[in-house]
Amino acid sequence: MTRNYTVRTKINKPAAEVFRAVVDADLMTKYFTDSVSSGLIAGKEVMWTWDEYGSNPVFVKTVTPNELIEITLDSKNWDKTSEDSYEVLVSMEFEALDERSTMVSISESGWRHDAEGYKGSHDNCGGWQDMLCCLKAFLEYGIDLRK
Numbered sequence: 001m002t003r004n005y006t007v008r009t010k011i012n013k014p015a016a017e018v019f020r021a022v023v024d025a026d027l028m029t030k031y032f033t034d035s036v037s038s039g040l041i042a043g044k045e046v047m048w049t050w051d052e053y054g055s056n057p058v059f060v061k062t063v064t065p066n067e068l069i070e071i072t073l074d075s076k077n078w079d080k081t082s083e084d085s086y087e088v089l090v091s092m093e094f095e096a097l098d099e100r101s102t103m104v105s106i107s108e109s110g111w112r113h114d115a116e117g118y119k120g121s122h123d124n125c126g127g128w129q130d131m132l133c134c135l136k137a138f139l140e141y142g143i144d145l146r147k
Contacts, residue, residue, distance in 0.1 A: 003091075004121045008105040009132040013139045015066045015096040018104060021139055022069060022092060031138035031146070032131050040069055058090070067094055075111070080120030086110065088120075090128075104132060 011018050021027045025036040037047040042063045049055040062070035069092040076085035088110040095103040106128040111121040134145045
């Protein structure tokens with residue numbers, strides 16, 4: 001499946017610490033969501049909630065410690081498509097650059113090449129870039145950019 005886009009950023013923390021901040025529900029609420037139903041565990045559906053956006057479910061497909069997380073989201077459940085409902089794959093890759101820094105990449109694939117698909121893809125692209133900026137600020141400086 002062809003990627004619709006990839007966003008990435010370097011975080012000056014070890015891969016294990018960066019990975020943990022994404023899979024751990026308590027840590028995720030310190031920079032990304034307002035609440036999370038659980039951590040990211042393969043085979044489990046997890047509900048992410050934001051006060052300003054509402055709740056959205058993700059299904060966790062793959063968790064490879066310190067390397068890869070794959071989740072899927074439903075285009076209609078995420079209010080990106082009005083008629084069709086289809087699965088979009090989100091891949092989060094963690095590359096240890098050295099013992100103190102990690103490159104985090106987030107890609108999505110599966111968006112249809114129509115007006116709603118392009119809009120949904122672009123909306124999510126901005127959301128994932130925001131998540132990476134918030135993750136970097138939280139891990140490197142201990143601040144929550146959402147507040």
